[in-house]
Amino acid sequence: MTDTGVILRAQSGFFWVQTADAVLRCRLRGRLKKDRQSSDIAVIGDQVDVEPTSPNEGAITHVHPRQSSFSRQQPGPRGQWREDVLIANLDQVVLVMACANPDWNARMLDRFLMIAEHNQIAALIVANKTDLLAPAQVAAMVQPYEQIGYPVFATCTPTGAGIASLREHLAGRVSVFTGMSGVGKSSLLNALQPGLQLATGAVSATLNKGRHTTVVAELHALPDLGGGYVADTPGIRELAAWRIPDADVAWCFREMRPFLGQCEFNNCLHTHEPNCAIQAAVATGEISPTRYESYVRILEKQERSG
Ligand SMILES: Nc1nc2c(ncn2[C@@H]2O[C@H](COP(=O)(O)OP(=O)(O)O)[C@@H](O)[C@H]2O)c(=O)[nH]1
Ligand SMILES: [Mg+2]
Ligand SMILES: [Zn+2]
Numbered sequence: 001m002t003d004t005g006v007i008l009r010a011q012s013g014f015f016w017v018q019t020a021d022a023v024l025r026c027r028l029r030g031r032l033k034k035d036r037q038s039s040d041i042a043v044i045g046d047q048v049d050v051e052p053t054s055p056n057e058g059a060i061t062h063v064h065p066r067q068s069s070f071s072r073q074q075p076g077p078r079g080q081w082r083e084d085v086l087i088a089n090l091d092q093v094v095l096v097m098a099c100a101n102p103d104w105n106a107r108m109l110d111r112f113l114m115i116a117e118h119n120q121i122a123a124l125i126v127a128n129k130t131d132l133l134a135p136a137q138v139a140a141m142v143q144p145y146e147q148i149g150y151p152v153f154a155t156c157t158p159t160g161a162g163i164a165s166l167r168e169h170l171a172g173r174v175s176v177f178t179g180m181s182g183v184g185k186s187s188l189l190n191a192l193q194p195g196l197q198l199a200t201g202a203v204s205a206t207l208n209k210g211r212h213t214t215v216v217a218e219l220h221a222l223p224d225l226g227g228g229y230v231a232d233t234p235g236i237r238e239l240a241a242w243r244i245p246d247a248d249v250a251w252c253f254r255e256m257r258p259f260l261g262q263c264e265f266n267n268c269l270h271t272h273e274p275n276c277a278i279q280a281a282v283a284t285g286e287i288s289p290t291r292y293e294s295y296v297r298i299l300e301k302q303e304r305s306g
Helices: 106-118 135-147 163-170 185-192 201-208 246-252 254-259 277-284 289-304
Strands: 003-011 014-018 023-028 047-054 057-063 069-075 081-088 092-098 122-128 152-154 174-178 218-221 229-232
Touching: 014 047, 014 057, 023 047, 092 106, 092 163, 106 122, 106 246, 106 289, 122 135, 122 163, 122 185, 135 152, 152 163, 163 185, 174 185, 185 229, 246 254, 246 289, 254 277, 277 289
Parallel strands: 023 057, 092 122, 092 174, 122 152, 174 229
Antiparallel strands: 003 014, 003 047, 003 218, 014 023, 047 057, 069 081, 218 229
């Protein structure tokens, strides 16, 4: 008898699969391992067929084709880029920033947005801890992002402000929450679905210390929302190491796309070259100067790290 389910967690060769009525701890059936590079055969978010082998265990016999995937790109040997699939069938990334404590970090937000765009995954922005800043200041911080079409949610977990509309955008979808430690990711998830009871604050910081976790830890089902899954991420160290080819970076700044191909040099990186359409758009204010600064910093940093 075969069942289908979703991989919620993967660790040390085991996969926890949510089927219609249970979570089974599974291993991959042997013949699956011959097909592909082992780390990519099955990842969290994958739809799989499982054969139960005992009341709590099973074997994964088939991995369904992926609708989408969220990957990390890293420079490999001989100038080739290596791709690590972190999560399959992801619908959106939720980038969480705090208005304060820790401070709003536009550089980091722009870097996360670049990664989402490179993966062609929709991105939502959450500005949490709105209680710590005047509303006009919050509005000024998020305005450049709303203007280029990103959905922005201003939230406050103690009062519940903004939670209902964020919930509507998570219902029935697979989302991953990411952002610096302390911005309130776990608190938000608990507010969205109180049954989750994720550890927050100092407790979660201790739990994460020294753990060899990947970017994505685990998917949580959202039955209170009528379906959907969400992954909390323990940290961002791996995201910081993320690299994409220099020539692809401008495309990942979505407001730059209309100007691409209009520069004098077709290999223009839009930093110092003459007759550059992007630099011209920054000068006229069509492209936000702070977003452009993030772009330049990303290229500089990639150059330094080789
Ligand atoms: N003032 C304020 N504090 C918050 C808010 N949301 C979360 N916090 C606090 O911020 C700290 C970090 O929250 P946590 O959810 O653990 O952040 P995570 O590391 O991103 O998962 C905790 O002490 C929370 O109580 C908020 O909207 N306003
Ligand atoms: Mg947390
Ligand atoms: Zn240019």
